[in-house]
Amino acid sequence: MTTTTARPPAAPRPPAPGIRRPSHVVADSITMLNRNLLHMVRYPGLSLFTIVLPVVILLLIVFVFGGTLGAGLPGVDAEGGRAAYLAYVMSGILVITMAGTAGGTATTVSMDMTEGITARFRTMAISRAAVLAGHVLGNTIQAIIAVSLVLGVGVLIGFRPTASPLEWLAVAGLIALIAYAISWLGVAMGINAKSVEVASNLPLILTVLPLLGSGFVPTDSMPAWLQGFAQYQPFTPFIETIRGLLLGTPLGWNPALAVGWCVVIVIIGYVWSTVLYERKSVRS
Known part of the structure; x- marks a missing residue:
């Protein structure tokens, strides 16, 4: 008579690098976010540049060209040209500030990618999505801080928004959404670039678009x-929506267009960055 012994249950296989449970992805994202925030504190040069440049543009345009440009706005006389132009141009400066943060990202x-840090992450039990999300969330926070400081400078030199508390909340939400969308493009451009120098120049197109x-x-x-x-x-809908919420100008379809464009940009940036990241992971 033969006896059979039951086999002990097999131990669960550890997840492969880059494959994590949703809870682990969130935890990994927070870890990578903390890393990027520490990097921003330890190396503040890029952060200062994204704030100083829009402030310089704001002061130059308002105090040098503002009187003449403001007088050309509809319903504005020569005496109130500078104040009127400050009110008009402020939303464009805020959007340029957000666009400028993509260069740092x-x-x-x-x-x-070039120094081998990302390759080291690939060998660890860290979600690949979290590596990218850490950069995106870190840049979004940096953009919100930069916009707040630039807006503060605008108030100091005479910008007087008329927004209600609810409109301020809408402005904050839209700014966070725009910054989040632009951050995904910045991440994709950084992965796609073959060198750090190229990566720093690619996002310049985003700072030109508000001018156009x-x-x-x-x-x-x-x-x-x-x-x-x-x-x-x-x-344009980004700028017009922020301007309308802050100053009470007609909004029309701009809020819907702004949100729609943000969704499109997030999808493009996410797909572009993840495809490039996975492709380079396979090659390495």
Whole structure:
């Protein structure tokens, strides 16, 4: 008579690197976010540049060109030109501030890719999504801080928004959403770049787009061939929505267009960055 012995249950296999439970992904994302925030504190040069440059542009435009440019706005006389132009241009400066943070994100991501830090993460039990999410969340927080400081400078030199508490809440939510969307593009550009120098230059196109929208002059003052692009590119509804919420100008369809563009940019940036990240992971 033969006897059989029951086999002990097999031990669960440890997850492969990059494959984590949802709770672990959240924990890993928080860890990577803390890493990026510490990096921002220890190396403040990039952060200061994203704040100082918009402030310099704001002061230069308002105090040097503001009187003349403001007098050209509809319903503004020569005496109130500078104050009127400050109110008009402030939303464009805030959007440029957010766009400028993408350069810092692309640079730090490229540094991680070229210096082997990301390759080291791939060998550890860390979610690959968390590595990218840490950069995105860190840059979003940095962008919100930068926008707050630039807005404070604007108030100090005479900017007087008329927004209600609910409108301020809407402005804060939209700024966070725009910063989040732009951060995904910055991450993708950083992964795609072959060097840190290229990564720092790629996001410059994002800082040019507000200039080709309604950030500094009304779109109807542009040549006819440029008006179509200026009116329908993503940054114009961003600017017009922030301007309308802060100053009470007509909003129209701009809030819906702004949110829609943010969703599109997040999808493009997320898919682009994850595909590039996985492709380079396979190659390594």
